[in-house]
Structure formats: structure tokens, C-alpha cells
Amino acid sequence: MRRYGLIGKVLGHSFSARYFAQKFEREGLSSVCHYGLYELPEIGDVVRFVQETEGLVGFNVTIPYKQQIIPYLDSLSAEAANIGAVNCVKIMPDGTLKGYNTDVDGVRFTLDRLVGSADVGGALVLGSGGASQAVKYVLEERGIPYMIVSREQSKGDITYDQLMREVMADNRLIINASPVGMYPHVDDAPAIPYNLLSSSHYLFDLVYNPERTKFMELGSEIGAHAVSGLDMLYTQAESAWKIWNE
Numbered sequence: 001m002r003r004y005g006l007i008g009k010v011l012g013h014s015f016s017a018r019y020f021a022q023k024f025e026r027e028g029l030s031s032v033c034h035y036g037l038y039e040l041p042e043i044g045d046v047v048r049f050v051q052e053t054e055g056l057v058g059f060n061v062t063i064p065y066k067q068q069i070i071p072y073l074d075s076l077s078a079e080a081a082n083i084g085a086v087n088c089v090k091i092m093p094d095g096t097l098k099g100y101n102t103d104v105d106g107v108r109f110t111l112d113r114l115v116g117s118a119d120v121g122g123a124l125v126l127g128s129g130g131a132s133q134a135v136k137y138v139l140e141e142r143g144i145p146y147m148i149v150s151r152e153q154s155k156g157d158i159t160y161d162q163l164m165r166e167v168m169a170d171n172r173l174i175i176n177a178s179p180v181g182m183y184p185h186v187d188d189a190p191a192i193p194y195n196l197l198s199s200s201h202y203l204f205d206l207v208y209n210p211e212r213t214k215f216m217e218l219g220s221e222i223g224a225h226a227v228s229g230l231d232m233l234y235t236q237a238e239s240a241w242k243i244w245n246e
């Protein structure tokens with residue numbers, strides 16, 4: 001059996017486990033491939049997990065271990081090293097562990113679909129946590145100037161109450177990289193001035209549950225283009241699959 005899986009502290013219902021079970025079923029791989037959920041109380045437990053999981057090919061990493069896993073890896077892809085976070089690990093042919101960041105592939109794919117070659121001026125990235133690092137990486141790669149919007153002045157470039165008319169008009173790509181609006185808090189939306197949006201604004205919500213968030217809804221009402229994090233989620237999973245099998 002070729003084994004894959006997800007490590008994290010508390011996993012509950014995982015998108016990845018469902019996604020890969022369905023994929024293996026569809027592609028006739030269920031008898032040879034398995035994707036498991038592995039809750040590790042401490043990141044140090046990853047050593048035993050790797051040693052004792054027979055047939056392990058690779059695994060995904062989620063909260064709170066995306067940064068903590070790095071000292072346990074032998075090498076990193078250039079992107080993972082640059083971002084400082086790993087969400088995919090591959091057991092290399094010589095038994096060493098290599099870390100990758102496939103969230104960036106999801107961000108790239110979604111921005112291609114949402115924005116294409118439109119001129120957005122600049123971007124506002126809401127939230128200064130792990131996910132916003134992957135977003136920043138792709139914006140820099142594309143030469144799109146951005147500001148990090150944070151609840152605290154010291155953690156970002158601007159705070160929510162500083163989002164005035166000119167800032168909103170100049171930065172027409174707005175990316176929610178905060179958990180605001182995520183199930184079960186589906187009636188919450190990031191505290192931006194929605195009345196200053198227009199049909200030339202593009203909203204990308206990294207939140208994927210619910211599929212249509214309040215942030216998207218408020219933007220769409222004014223005619224802004226809006227997408228959820230679902231495509232990003234599928235893309236990062238498929239990128240991991242490619243890495244494990246190449």
C-alpha cells in the first residue's frame with residue numbers, strides 16, 4: 001500500500017482525506033493508495049510517524065505545524081524556503097524528507113482565473129498570518145504592489161480603519177487571508193468599506209467553507225468579481241499529488 005496523509009494537531013473533518021479518497025476511487029487506485037489522517041500531539045512525533053508508517057510516500061502538513069515542521073526536514077524547495085512554511089512533504093528515494101509549499105500553486109491558479117491580465121493597481125491582503133505569506137510570495141512574483149491589512153498597526157502596513165476612498169480605489173485586488181467568515185461564523189465578513197467597492201474590484205477569499213462567503217456576497221452585490229478558496233484547495237492537493245509521484 002502506498003500511503004499518504006495529513007499531519008496536524010486536531011484534524012476533525014478533513015477536506016484532503018475526502019478529496020483523496022474520492023480521487024483514488026475514481027482513478028481505480030483504492031486498493032493500492034491510502035490517504036490517512038494523523039493527529040500528532042507534538043511536532044516531535046513526526047519522527048516516529050515517518051519511521052513507523054509503512055509505505056509512506058509523502059504527507060500534507062496543517063495547523064499548527066506548517067512552520068514547526070521545517071527543522072525536521074532535510075531539504076526545502078526554493079518556494080518553501082522563501083515563504084518559511086511547508087504544507088507538503090515528500091519522502092525522497094534516499095529516505096530524506098523534502099518540504100514544499102503548494103499553497104502558492106493554488107494562489108497562482110486562482111489569480112489567473114480571477115484577474116487574468118486586468119490592471120488591478122495594487123492589492124490589499126487581509127490578515128498577517130501563515131496563508132498571507134504564500135499570497136505575498138505570488139504577488140511579489142507578479143510585480144503587484146500590495147499592503148498587508150492587519151488589526152494591529154505593528155503587524156501590517158495599514159489597519160482596517162485606514163481603508164479610505166483613495167486606498168480602495170488604488171488597490172482593486174482584495175484577498176482575504178484571514179479566517180473571518182469561515183464556518184460556523186458564516187455571517188461575519190472582513191471589516192472593509194464595502195460601499196467603496198466597484199465592478200473593477202476583484203475579491204479572492206481564501207476561505208472555502210462556506211463556498212460562497214459573506215465577503216464574496218457583499219462584493220458581488222456591488223458588481224465586484226469574487227471567488228472562494230475552493231479552487232486553491234483543489235490546486236494545492238493536485239500539486240502535492242504531482243510532487244509525490246514525480
Ligand SMILES: NC(=O)c1ccc[n+]([C@@H]2O[C@H](COP(=O)([O-])OP(=O)(O)OC[C@H]3O[C@@H](n4cnc5c(N)ncnc54)[C@H](OP(=O)(O)O)[C@@H]3O)[C@@H](O)[C@H]2O)c1
Nearest residue numbers: 127128129130131132150151155177178179206229232233
Ligand atoms: N483555500 C485554501 O487552500 C487555503 C489554504 C490555506 C489557508 N486557507 C484559509 O486561509 C485563512 C487564513 O489561514 P491562516 O492559516 O493564515 O490563519 P491564521 O494564521 O489563523 O490567521 C491569519 C490572520 O488573520 C487575521 N485574523 C485572525 N483572526 C481574525 C479575526 N477574528 N478578525 C480579523 N482578522 C483576524 C490575523 O492577522 P492580524 O492579526 O494581522 O489581523 C491572523 O494572523 C483560513 O480561513 C484558512 O482556512 C485556505
